[in-house]
Amino acid sequence: MPDTTTLEFACAEAWPPLVREPLGQWWLRAAESFTGRANSALAMGDPGLPIARALEVVCEFAHSHAVEPMVQAVHGSAQETALADEGWVPHVHYAAGHDVSVLLGPLPPAPAAAPALSVLDEPTDAWWSLVAGSTEPTRAQRHVLAAPGTGFGVAEADGTTVGAVRLAPARGLLHVGRLEVRPEHRRRGFAGALLGAGGDWARERDLTACVLQVSVRNHAALALYARLGFTEHHRYRYWVPRRGDAHP
Structure with a gap:
């Protein structure tokens, strides 16, 4: 560890x-x-x-x-x-x-019944809209969130992007950030599916585990990650x- x-x-x-x-x-x-x-x-x-x-x-x-x-x-x-x-x-x-x-856990498995998922090399307007709140991100948002080597995970339903996540290699680990699902599509498995897509992306890059940083006030996210086997490393x-x- x-x-x-x-x-x-x-x-x-x-x-x-x-x-x-x-x-x-x-x-x-x-x-x-x-x-x-x-x-x-x-x-x-x-x-x-x-x-x-x-x-x-x-x-x-x-x-x-x-x-x-x-x-x-x-x-x-x-x-x-x-x-x-x-x-x-x-x-x-x-x-x-x-x-x-700061949570550490295994690479999430791909879901048994996956929705339409993809990990893109470039962010789309819909990805930006979910993770940054605008299709026109600021200079700082582009620099922080779209650094070289980043993966841009998206989930789609009925032709619409309903979920997004940011994936980045971090010294042999998968760093997951900005996991977002549209409110009307929550509790339908999209968050777990996006993490599973991230796990597959990470395995292709020989990353060995996953690290996340989550506010202790974000109880829904903490519960999701606990179900996936994540534990707190430190705060x-x-x-x-x-x-x-x-x-x-």
């Missing part, structure tokens, strides 16, 4: 920001505020500076790229302790959920400066 550091960096590589700079072993990331993962400092290991100065650099980088200063740190880690000691707080108001479960949280403390 991969360790926490390996999994965190694998997921980070599978979700590339527009800008990434090293800070010791940390990664500074920015992508025009599209997703927390692409717009936070990944605090793994040693930043190479005293923690107070490292957090000043995090703030300076964020402001220079017009994003909110934010740090992603593993639950219970030394980095979380250091953040709290410096007055940073969990970003409990983060809309997508600041507390995230991470987003941290921000206490109000008024972010450095300009």
Whole structure:
């Protein structure tokens, strides 16, 4: 089983920001505020500076790229302790959920009775509409979600795309993200079928297991993944400066 550091960096590589700079072993990331993962400092290991100065650099980088200063740190880690000691707080108001479960599981099997499924090399307008909410994605959305090597899974019913998923290789693992099914087609097996298509895509690329990052508030997704044999490997949280403390 991969360790926490390996999994965190694998997921980070599978979700590339527009800008990434090293800070010791940390990664500074920015992508025009599209997703927390692409717009936070990944605090793994040693930043190479005293923690107070490292957090000043995090703030300076964020402001220079017009994003909110934010740090992603593993639950219970030394980095979380250091953040709290410096007055940073969990970003409990983060809309997508600041507390995230990292799940590891087997490659999902193909469903016995599969709907019309395909994994495309290029995203379609319908895929973008489901995963990004628009057929005209922003520059950041295109960069993060449509990086080279990505697979774009779609499920169709009656000639309409009703489900979509993003698939990416991640250091020998399959990274699954943006699994979406239209509300009127939910609870009809499309989500599991899309994951099964992703499993087949992964096996063709010699990927060995699957990793997912899911908000702990997303109970429906967590239940689906539990049925497919996924278990929690670890959690991470987003941290921000206490109000008024972010450095300009």
